[in-house]
Amino acid sequence: MRDADQLVKSGDLDGARRALVETVRSSPGDASARMFLFQVLALAGEWDKARIQLDALAKISPEAQMLSVVYGQAIAAERERADVIAGRTLAAQHVASDWMQGVIEALQHFGQGRVAEGEAARDVAFDAAPDTAGTLDGAAFDWIADADGRFGPCFEAIIGGRYGLQAFDQIERIVSEGPLDLRDVIWYPVQITFRTGQSVAALLPARYPGTETEGDSAERLGRSTSWRDGAAGSVGSGQHLWSLSNGAEHGLLSLRALVFA
Structure with missing residues (x-):
């Protein structure tokens, strides 16, 4: 051992x-x-x-x-x-935002190689997404988005045992104690409070899709992030990075308290 x-x-x-x-x-x-x-x-x-x-x-x-x-x-x-990333099925939403349908459709287009259709659906959705001001571990921002253009103003989450996408604009706060065991760099345990007042335990996939088979050991362990060109543009491998309006990027595994205004 x-x-x-x-x-x-x-x-x-x-x-x-x-x-x-x-x-x-x-x-x-x-x-x-x-x-x-x-x-x-x-x-x-x-x-x-x-x-x-x-x-x-x-x-x-x-x-x-x-x-x-x-x-x-x-x-x-x-x-x-x-299945979602390969375009074989549409992603579910946990707490829905109307504009998110375009992100979901774009993922399917990209997975099936329909780049132009994917870009068009994504651009419409991203333009419709509201800015979401708040603080991430005390750092203020006017908006937050995943650095990977497949996700942007939403994030991947496993809630109630089901995979889906969740828009930031439906969130009041996300808190975590940080990674405490090896499995936490695969599925990051958090508590999510929605704007509805509902609070749920969730696991956030901490690494970008495909990292488990295509990434190097540092990326598989969530210690680094690299980028490659894909159908959806610049596609991440390794730990999810969230970009803030001030230009800073934060690794998902460093999140302790994300609070929206």
Whole structure:
């Protein structure tokens, strides 16, 4: 376990995976090793194998049963997410904004290679999106947007076990204690309060879509972000970055309190 921990810290995810697989084979009842292996597999998007470790963990450690349910749902949500990004299905909205339909349609267009249609739908939606003033960890802004042009004035969220998009303009605040475990750099735990007054626990995909299979180890661990040209323009790999009106960019994993006016 200590070796695997050091390997993860050094960015050697393949080495950590091999070490943990060997530990689980030799000690199948080692709940800590299975928990660690689940997280390392999830970092690489090995969803089926990660789910197997979750199920095994729930059987040998009753106190892990709720965790198995929550992160089993997160794995299912990642499959929904992949379908959305590939254009096979339309993204859901959690608390809806009318202008967001254009963002959702644009994602499907981009996923299916219809670049002109995607750009047109996105431009109309972004023009209609209201500015959302507030503070992010005490820094004031007039508007906030994801640095990746696929998302802009909205963000990805898993709420109630379902993947969807959420517009910033429906949010009153988002708070987090920060990443406390390895799985938190995959699914960032937050509490969201909507303008309706409803407050929910949520997991925010902390890395851009595809990072789990295409990113390097630093990007998979949410330690860096890089950009490549894609159908939707400049597409991110690694940790989500949120841009503020003052030109600053904040990594999602640094968020502790996002409060809107």
